[in-house]
Structure formats: structure tokens, C-alpha cells
Amino acid sequence: MTRDVSTRDIVYIALFAALMAAVNLVPPIYLGFLPVPITAGTLGVMLAGCLIGAKRGGLAILLFVLLVALGLPLLAGGHGGLGVFFGPSAGFIIAWPIAAYVTGWLTEMNWKRMNAVWFFVFSVIGGIGVVYLIGIPWLAVVAKLSLFDAAKGSLVFVPGDVIKAIAAALIAETVRRSYPLMQAAR
Amino acid sequence: MTIGLYAAGRSWLHHLPAGAKVSGLLAASLALFLVASPAVAICAVPVAAAIYLSTGTPWRRLISDLRGPAVLVGFVFLFHLAFGSAEDGALAVGRFATLILLAGAVTLSTPVSEMAELVEWLLGPLARFGFRPEKVGLAIGLAIRFIPVIAEEYRHIREAQAARGLGRNPLALIVPLVIRTLKAADALADAIDARGYDA
Structure with missing residues (x-):
């Protein structure tokens, strides 16, 4: 798989990782009815999958996660460093590259009929489904919680993630209509 | 040029190679998960804090670095108190605090470029498979x-x-x-x- 990563792919991967870092600069949005702020984190994951496909999107987010591990303060609120990977939310962040890959794969498979609704569905499957599928069991193991309790604790983030999936779908659809994307992907 | 969370200094941790620090961190995390005792986990916290501060980091940075994770770990503890046992809660909190402090110490004392070199070195053997x-x-x-x-x-x-x-x-x-x-x-x-x- 890595054998056919061209220079163009590397540039896309690197610039999308940088874009992910810039998206995390968007300040967290507080909505009155949610107990936790909406941070941009998974929005970049969904966008990478929707816009540059499975392989490049997944690798872009993997590169972003690697940059965080190397000690760059790129996560929302200026967090970063190895400490992130030993905290309770580590599983969610480690799930991001796989989530971008899944969203990207679904998008590539259905590129001919993509519209905002499909972008939303695939963002939810990758950016919410995959992320929680990995993050919740991880949280349960490292925090010694039961799976049910870990899931309960994570539920407060779901409404924010759904709002992000809607935003990702609208952004991806607008970009798809205004910029030729997947021709370059194949 | 210094970018990122690295803080220049001349402590013993700054002089250790990145590979040694990262393997030490992995060994500590493995040990804490194998020895699942709340007493050990809680006792490890001051040791980790001492290592963190031995990098010459001021208290202010320690507090501002840990505010974010502390909120999450606090939630985990509350969950344990509400639905589980205080003992499990203490174990989880002790583990998180120790490992977050140790990992923070590694990040503080290792420049990004040195970490990147470590990654390239670790990926070296993959060259055989066309990577x-x-x-x-x-x-x-x-x-x-x-x-x-x-x-x-x-x-x-x-x-x-x-x-x-x-x-x-x-x-x-x-x-x-x-x-x-x-x-x-x-x-x-x-x-x-x-x-x-x-x-």
C-alpha cells in the first residue's frame, strides 16, 4: 500500500495534516444545552476522509497524530506531546486515522453519487462510529471502567460530533462542487 | 529554533537519548498495568512529579500543562465513586497521573527534531519491504x-x-x-x- 505513495500524495498528506492543525485553532464552540464544548478535532478527521480519500486521508491524520506525539501542541487548547497518549482519551485520538480511512474508503466507493447526505452518513460512520468503537473499549480498559460506564461517559460528546458531521458534510459538498478532487486521487 | 512543547535545559533528562526516554516511558506504563495495585499507583505519582520537576520546569508550567488532563481524570474518578469502588478509582487516577507526568517529562526534555529522528530510525527496518x-x-x-x-x-x-x-x-x-x-x-x-x- 505504501509502495505507491507518490510525491503528490505526500504533499497532500502533509498539507492536510497541517490543515488539521489549523482547524484545531478554531476556538471551541459552547452551546448552552451541551455540557462540553465542541472542539474541531474530529471535524478535520471527517474532512480528510471526505476530501482526499482513504489512503491519503488516513495517512494525513496519522501524520497529524504523529506530530502531536513528537511534541507539537496541535490539539484543541494547545495540548500535545506524549502525555496525550497516556490520558483517558488516548483511544479516541488513536482511532482518528482509522476513522479517516473508513470515511475515505466509503466516499471513494460511492464517489459518483456523493452529495451532502452521503457525506454526512459516511462522516458519522467514520468520525463517530469508528472513533467510539475504538475509544470506548480503550477508555474502559485504561480507566478500569465497565464498557457500559465508559460508553455512558462518552455520550456527552455525541451531540457535538453529530453537529460536526453536519458541518463536515456541508463543507465537503461545497468543496466537491467547486474544486476537482478525486480525479487526482486515482 | 524551538517549536512545540520542548523546553530547553541542561537536566539529566535532557542529556538522555530520545530512544532511552521513550523506552523507559513504555516500560513504566507496562509495569503500572501489570502491577494493578492502587498503593503502588498512588506512590508512583510523587516520583513521577519529581522526575517532571527535575527537568527544571517551573511549577506554573506544570499546572497549566496538567489542567486539561486533570479534568478528564477527575471525571473518571467521579464515575468510579458513583458506579464502582474508590479503590479502582484510586488505581485509575494514580496510573493516569503517573504516566501523564512521565510522558510530559519526555516531551519537555526532547526536541521535536530528535523525536522525528527516532521515528525515522524505528521505521528504518521497513525499508526492506519497499517502504x-x-x-x-x-x-x-x-x-x-x-x-x-x-x-x-x-x-x-x-x-x-x-x-x-x-x-x-x-x-x-x-x-x-x-x-x-x-x-x-x-x-x-x-x-x-x-x-x-x-x-
Whole structure:
């Protein structure tokens, strides 16, 4: 798989990782009815999958996660460093590259009929489904919680993630209509 | 140039090679998960804090670094108190605090470039399977170079959209940012290809 990563792919991967870092600069949005702020984190994951496909999107987010591990303060609120990977939310962040890959794969498979609704569905499957599928069991193991309790604790983030999936779908659809994307992907 | 969370210093941790620090961190995390005793986990916290402070980090930085994770770990403890046992809660909190402090100490005392070298070295053996670690190095370098460029671009777009009354509309901010990034990527890829980088 890595054998056919061209220079163009590397540039896309690197610039999308940088874009992910810039998206995390968007300040967290507080909505009155949610107990936790909406941070941009998974929005970049969904966008990478929707816009540059499975392989490049997944690798872009993997590169972003690697940059965080190397000690760059790129996560929302200026967090970063190895400490992130030993905290309770580590599983969610480690799930991001796989989530971008899944969203990207679904998008590539259905590129001919993509519209905002499909972008939303695939963002939810990758950016919410995959992320929680990995993050919740991880949280349960490292925090010694039961799976049910870990899931309960994570539920407060779901409404924010759904709002992000809607935003990702609208952004991806607008970009798809205004910029030729997947021709370059194949 | 110092970027990131690294803080220059001359402590013993600064002098250790990155590989030794990261393997020590992994060994500590493995040990804490194998020895599942709340007493050990709680006793490890002051040791980890001492190691963190031995890098010459001021208290203020310690507190500002740990505020975010402390909230999450606090939630985990509350969950344990509400639905489980205080003992499990103490074990989980002790583990998290110890490992977050130790990992923070590694990040504080290791420059990003040294960590990147470690990654390239770790990927070295994969070269046998047609994998090219220097491509990873190129990607890391490009991304680090372009983070400030794209962040600057984001500020320009925000100002322009604020002038149109769209400063708080995420769609109006992110769509132009994505398109400009894609255009920059195409131009950059053409430039690299024109110089015959790919082999």
C-alpha cells in the first residue's frame, strides 16, 4: 500500500495534516444545552476522509497524530506531546486515522453519487462510529471502567460530533462542487 | 529554533537519548498495568512529579500543562465513586497521573527534531519491504513548515469574512481554507516534481 505513495500524495498528506492543525485553532464552540464544548478535532478527521480519500486521508491524520506525539501542541487548547497518549482519551485520538480511512474508503466507493447526505452518513460512520468503537473499549480498559460506564461517559460528546458531521458534510459538498478532487486521487 | 512543547535545559533528562526516554516511558506504563495495585499507583505519582520537576520546569508550567488532563481524570474518578469502588478509582487516577507526568517529562526534555529522528530510525527496518522512511521525513518536514502558513491563511480568511459579517460562520471559514490548501498542495507537488525529487 505504501509502495505507491507518490510525491503528490505526500504533499497532500502533509498539507492536510497541517490543515488539521489549523482547524484545531478554531476556538471551541459552547452551546448552552451541551455540557462540553465542541472542539474541531474530529471535524478535520471527517474532512480528510471526505476530501482526499482513504489512503491519503488516513495517512494525513496519522501524520497529524504523529506530530502531536513528537511534541507539537496541535490539539484543541494547545495540548500535545506524549502525555496525550497516556490520558483517558488516548483511544479516541488513536482511532482518528482509522476513522479517516473508513470515511475515505466509503466516499471513494460511492464517489459518483456523493452529495451532502452521503457525506454526512459516511462522516458519522467514520468520525463517530469508528472513533467510539475504538475509544470506548480503550477508555474502559485504561480507566478500569465497565464498557457500559465508559460508553455512558462518552455520550456527552455525541451531540457535538453529530453537529460536526453536519458541518463536515456541508463543507465537503461545497468543496466537491467547486474544486476537482478525486480525479487526482486515482 | 524551538517549536512545540520542548523546553530547553541542561537536566539529566535532557542529556538522555530520545530512544532511552521513550523506552523507559513504555516500560513504566507496562509495569503500572501489570502491577494493578492502587498503593503502588498512588506512590508512583510523587516520583513521577519529581522526575517532571527535575527537568527544571517551573511549577506554573506544570499546572497549566496538567489542567486539561486533570479534568478528564477527575471525571473518571467521579464515575468510579458513583458506579464502582474508590479503590479502582484510586488505581485509575494514580496510573493516569503517573504516566501523564512521565510522558510530559519526555516531551519537555526532547526536541521535536530528535523525536522525528527516532521515528525515522524505528521505521528504518521497513525499508526492506519497499517502504521509504525518508518519505516520512519529507512529510513531517512539509507539515511542520506548512502549519504556520496555513494558520496565517486562516487568520486572513477570518478577517476577510469578518468584514463581510461572516466571521462566526464555520462554513465560510473552512471552505476557502480547504480550497486554498488543496491549491497550495497542487502547486507544491508540481514544484517538487519539476525539480526531479521523485525517484
